[in-house]
Amino acid sequence: MRKAENKWGRRALIAISMAFVLLMLITPLLVVLFEAFSSGLALYWRAVSDKYTLLAAKLTLTATFAAVLLNTAFGLAAAWAITRFSFRGKGLLTTFIDIPFAVSPVIAGLVFILTFGRLSPLHSFLDSYGLKIVFATPGIILATVFVTFPFVAREIIPVLEARGTDEEQAAALMGAGFFTIFRRVTFPHIRWALLYSVILCTARAMGEFGAVSVVSGHLRGKTNTLPLHVEILYNEYQFTAAFAVSSLLAAAAVIILIVRNIVEFTARKEGDGNVR
Numbered sequence: 001m002r003k004a005e006n007k008w009g010r011r012a013l014i015a016i017s018m019a020f021v022l023l024m025l026i027t028p029l030l031v032v033l034f035e036a037f038s039s040g041l042a043l044y045w046r047a048v049s050d051k052y053t054l055l056a057a058k059l060t061l062t063a064t065f066a067a068v069l070l071n072t073a074f075g076l077a078a079a080w081a082i083t084r085f086s087f088r089g090k091g092l093l094t095t096f097i098d099i100p101f102a103v104s105p106v107i108a109g110l111v112f113i114l115t116f117g118r119l120s121p122l123h124s125f126l127d128s129y130g131l132k133i134v135f136a137t138p139g140i141i142l143a144t145v146f147v148t149f150p151f152v153a154r155e156i157i158p159v160l161e162a163r164g165t166d167e168e169q170a171a172a173l174m175g176a177g178f179f180t181i182f183r184r185v186t187f188p189h190i191r192w193a194l195l196y197s198v199i200l201c202t203a204r205a206m207g208e209f210g211a212v213s214v215v216s217g218h219l220r221g222k223t224n225t226l227p228l229h230v231e232i233l234y235n236e237y238q239f240t241a242a243f244a245v246s247s248l249l250a251a252a253a254v255i256i257l258i259v260r261n262i263v264e265f266t267a268r269k270e271g272d273g274n275v276r
Helices: 002-036 041-048 051-084 090-097 105-116 123-128 137-147 151-163 166-173 178-207 210-216 226-235 239-269
Strands: none
Touching: 002 239, 041 239, 051 090, 051 137, 051 151, 051 178, 051 226, 051 239, 105 137, 105 210, 137 178, 137 210, 151 178, 166 178, 178 239, 210 226, 226 239
16 A cells, blocks of 8 residues: 555656646747747848847857856865865855855846946046946956856865865875865866856856846947847847747757766766765
8 A cells, every 4th residue: 555655656746847847947948949930940040140149149158258267266266265274254255155146136236336337436446447347248247257156166165075185184294285286186076066066157157137137238239148138139029039049048058958967977977976
């Protein structure tokens, strides 16, 4: 009797999970692809090869690359400091890393507006040097960096804590320097977690809308990323073009998902249980 109950319970849980995935993920993706090609390949190609679409894609890739690069450098440094040293403010640093998870991206964008915009005390200083942060590419990069801030650090910290410091201390006693220890002892243990966190960071950066929308000013061809470009096309009732551009983001998401699964499979094959 209990086996029968477990069998039906398992089937019910699987059915609920698959139904939810079908409703919330697969169906919207199919709708995007259907609408994107509903008016033919010619219109699809015209939409994705449009000058403003290409400029939006370029800005998206630029902001994503900058965010991943900066957050990787910060994440490695912060994870190393938190797990390998005791210092005043350690708990505060750990808390600050999680702030983007708790703060709305729209609020984050507004904070950047108040910090670097015309009403900010910094505006006259920045303007005197010809520096423009908000409604320009630097603002887009700052907003993207903020929303992807925790991903690298939060993925690496548990791995370093689980590994401990015995191997690193042994290498130091043998005369190895800091960079030698990191390259030969630490990095081999965190490489898959690092790659996994970079993939997550990339996916989050490419799809960011809220914070970027606030600081962009929606200047077509200048501060519009692909998600913002989709919004503009949709608001202008260019529905087919909007879905066509959306399909680019959907394709990028699928590619990132495939790469993530490859990383997870390879890590498990090598016996690294720290990549989730």
